[in-house]
Amino acid sequence: MRLRLGMVGGGPGAFIGGVHRMAAALDGDFDLVAGAFSSNPARSEETGRSLGLDPSRVYGSFEEMARGEHALPEPARIQVVSIVTPNHLHHAVAKAFLECGIHVVCDKPLTTTIEDAEELCHLAAERALVFALTHNYTGYPMVKEARARVRAGSLGSLRKVVVEYSQGWLRTLLEAEGQKQAEWRGDPDRAGVSSALADIGSHAHNLVRYVTGLEVTRLFADLGTVVVGRAMEDDATVLLELEGGVRAVLMASQISTGERNHLRLRAYGSDRALDWCQEDPDRLRLVGPDGGEEIVFRGDPSLSMEAQSATRLPAGHPEGFIEAFANIYRGVAQAVRNSVATAAVGPHAGVGAASPAPGLDFPTVRDGAFGVHFIHRAVESAARGTWIDMTYEPPGKESP
Template identity: 50%
Template sequence: MDRKIRLGMVGGGPDAFIGAVHRKAAALDGHFDLVCGAFSRSYEKSKETGEALHLDSERVYESYDQMFEEELKRPENERMDAVSIVTPNHVHFDPAKKALENGFHVIIDKPITFSLDEAKELEELTKSTGRVLALTHTYTGYPMIKEAKHRIAAGQIGDLRKIYVEYPQGWLASSLENEGNKQASWRTDPEKSGAGGAIGDIGTHAANLAEYVSGLEITHLCADVRTTVEGRLLDDDSSALLKFGEKVSGVLMATQVATGEENDLRIRLYGSIGGFEWTHTDPNTLLFKPHEEPAQILRAGTGYLTDLAAKNTRLPAGHPEGYLEAFANIYVEFATAVNDHFNGSYKSADDYDFPDAAEGVRGMAFVQNMLKSSGSDKKWTEFKV
């Protein structure tokens, strides 16, 4: 396809955080043109956002239902091709379902849906419609994460033995949800966030990252899920022992009450002859720790990296890339898949390097399994989807 992909958006109004991130990520490499949106439940706020983005006022809609209906009336050479869904969790499923049913491709913020049943239905709908659905598990987009994934698959650290993944935040150490903080309010509300608080918001990121880099799936877990702030309705602190089959074990920690921490996602993986370590606070660095040799510092943008990392890097070494670029890497791969769909060469999401509906299902299953394990007196809970 010799043009930009025409993108619509659901959510991302004036008070939103993640909507602006999605828009910047989509714009970064020039593959998308934002042409329409239903940015808020409030039509006034939706119009305010449309004006700020210099959109045609006729394509700023009161609801996503109206957007899908009106966009389908437009000629094929004008209507949107795909939609970005950036709403709170409880408003993921319905617009995604309707978009797929109406022939639009979908990119959606994580977690994929409000519940596991909804996630499974979206996965089946993606298969039956043949449309592309991508999920923005952002941290898989970092080039040095992709470098670690490639080197582990190539056997550089030998047989994998141990995985540690931790995601400490401190922003919910107090009851911000009772102080008018919109981001805290919906994330701690089970009617909007779903069954998981911290485990849904950041625990799913940690679990997804561990599976992505290792190439393995969690098979069993032993979890402790807690609520530490008095009166809070959802969990804000969790940890778990993990099994990835018979030979690989792990430890996961996801908490939003680690006072003083910002967003320090970290993963360490150890094999029989070496290990890798990556942290979100220094994302352009990957530490390689060979057995009985000095640790090596691998840096983004350098000539010695694999093609997978190079493909996801835009700047030379020493020029920092970060969160927006990692987000954009998922949008680029989504654009590739959408273009292939238009050209008739798209087969399935398995052929592309972005999180898809299947990973979304595993994310929702992670929440359910963590809660089940935490409420059980058994040491291990089998991870079931």
């Protein structure tokens, strides 16, 4: 059964909406049948036309779309909506569709306030709807392999984690030139309380949680605005303490000249270390105590089930961003089908499924709430110049 998908955002010139459409299409699980692609109805229409959608399913606003889809007979109505607007709209859009019984895939950060994030956790749990958050880096096979190896104890006891997400595209005041993506990221009304940390630091935070299985227990943040005239931070360094006293450093920077999308995670255990970088995503580097290296590659039959089932092509044929994103959509398709099949019985609680098939796990609304909490506490720590306690439990049920 192919699932009927709608989209909010992703109009002309948008970045991530097109990636979601490619990812959703990759495995033939979804048909895009409806959308409100822009705040400008004419531009929404233009996108709908270019995608070949039925004009009656292309809406001038997300409110109109939620009402219009809800009014359709159930076999025609969308089952899942993808939210790919700037941050400040995620909450209102997600709420409107959850209230109509529609499953949600939302881009990060989940919301701009903790209260809004928690409301979405409650709503998804109450309605037993699937809610995925596209921290897409968890979809890479070698990130799943890194997690499997940490879980199996192959590093020994974990001691230190270093995660960095460095970009250089905001090393000048690009927002003053009207660049679409820079404009809203530098505007507190649309980005939220943070810019660089919310935009890419949230991915780094989620990656640490995913690979180590540990939550942050306290943090100390330094947030800086390097480019003169910018309204928000463009460079962040955060010291973290993880459960069990594991030490960690998180760097998120958009003024690191020459860097493109340098997301790199290193984890140091008592016996071994691991090193993964998303600009070379098919390799996972393992290092022994004497510095001896072992490189494991995506596609190797000795890898974990999680890594293997998140892999589409034989080793040596590169996979990348779209495939990792598509792994999230594949997990969502499985979870939605399970929820349809088990109707009232399914313990979805806003998460993907009680036990997703190996490799088909995906970040959830609760992961999103952890992320929003992290962003707000880091902003608070930077303002106060102190360590901040991070004890937190979002509403809803445990993630898988």
